[in-house]
Amino acid sequence: MEVICSNNVITIRLLEKNNKDIECLYSWLNNKDVYEFYGDSKEKSFTFVKQKYENKIEDHTTYPCIIEYKKNNIGYVQFYSINNKNYELTEEQFANITNKSDKIFAIDIFIAEQGYRNKGIGTETIKLLNKTLFEKYNANVIVIDPKVNNLRAIACYKKCGFKECFIAKQREEKDGIKYDNLIMKIEK
Ligand SMILES: CC(C)(COP(=O)(O)OP(=O)(O)OC[C@H]1O[C@@H](n2cnc3c(N)ncnc32)[C@H](O)[C@@H]1OP(=O)(O)O)[C@@H](O)C(=O)NCCC(=O)NCCS
Structure with missing residues (x-):
C-alpha cells in the first residue's frame, strides 16, 4: 500500500489493481449521489x-487515490500536474x-x-492533500473546478482556502449537456 498522506483518521493512498478497490469504484461511479456531480x-x-x-494507475500522469476513513474505503481523489492543454482552459x-x-496541480x-x-x-x-502537494510535491498552486451549481462542493473548497478565479463557460459535458465550471485556486 502506497500512502500519499494520512492523519489520525483519514488516509489518502494510491489506488491498487486489486478487485476490492476496483469493485468500490465500480459501485461508486454507478451511484447517483456521486454521478449527480462527478462523471455522467x-x-x-x-x-x-x-x-x-488500471490505465490511470499505469500511465503515471495522474495519481488515482482511495480515501480511507478509519480504514474504510469511502471515496476517491485524484491529483495531477496541469497546463492549459490537459486542463482544457485557453492560454488566456x-x-x-x-x-x-x-508548478500547478489539479484535484x-x-x-x-x-x-x-x-x-x-x-x-x-x-x-490534508493540499498540505502534502505544497510540501512534498513542490506545488505552488492547486486548482479545482466544480460545476457552478455544485454549491456544496464550492462551500467545501472555500473552507479549504480555495478562492474563486473565474467561470469557464460550457467546459464540462455531462449527459450531452455542457455546464459551466467555477475555477478556484489556492496558492502555497
Ligand atoms: C463535494 C464533497 C467532496 C464535499 O465533501 P463533504 O465532506 O461532503 O463536505 P464538507 O462537509 O467538508 O463541507 C460541505 C459544506 O457545504 C455545505 N453545504 C451542504 N450542502 C449545501 C448546499 N446545497 N448549498 C450550500 N452549501 C451546502 C455544508 O453545510 C458544509 O459547510 P459547513 O461546514 O460550513 O456547514 C462531497 O460532498 C461529495 O463527494 N459530493 C458528491 C460528488 C461531488 O460533488 N464531487 C465534487 C465534484 S467537483
Whole structure:
C-alpha cells in the first residue's frame, strides 16, 4: 500500500489493481449521489471501470487515490500536474490563474459511501492533500473546478482556502449537456 498522506483518521493512498478497490469504484461511479456531480449518469460496466482506472494507475500522469476513513474505503481523489492543454482552459484563462514558472496541480474528488458526506470529511481530506502537494510535491498552486451549481462542493473548497478565479463557460459535458465550471485556486 502506497500512502500519499494520512492523519489520525483519514488516509489518502494510491489506488491498487486489486478487485476490492476496483469493485468500490465500480459501485461508486454507478451511484447517483456521486454521478449527480462527478462523471455522467451512463451505466458503467465493471470492465469499463477496471480498464479506465488500471490505465490511470499505469500511465503515471495522474495519481488515482482511495480515501480511507478509519480504514474504510469511502471515496476517491485524484491529483495531477496541469497546463492549459490537459486542463482544457485557453492560454488566456490559464494565465489568469498562474505564472509560467508555477508548478500547478489539479484535484478531483468524491466521497461516495453513504453517511460520510456533509460531515467535514471532504474539507479535512482536501486540506490534508493540499498540505502534502505544497510540501512534498513542490506545488505552488492547486486548482479545482466544480460545476457552478455544485454549491456544496464550492462551500467545501472555500473552507479549504480555495478562492474563486473565474467561470469557464460550457467546459464540462455531462449527459450531452455542457455546464459551466467555477475555477478556484489556492496558492502555497
Ligand atoms: C463535494 C464533497 C467532496 C464535499 O465533501 P463533504 O465532506 O461532503 O463536505 P464538507 O462537509 O467538508 O463541507 C460541505 C459544506 O457545504 C455545505 N453545504 C451542504 N450542502 C449545501 C448546499 N446545497 N448549498 C450550500 N452549501 C451546502 C455544508 O453545510 C458544509 O459547510 P459547513 O461546514 O460550513 O456547514 C462531497 O460532498 C461529495 O463527494 N459530493 C458528491 C460528488 C461531488 O460533488 N464531487 C465534487 C465534484 S467537483
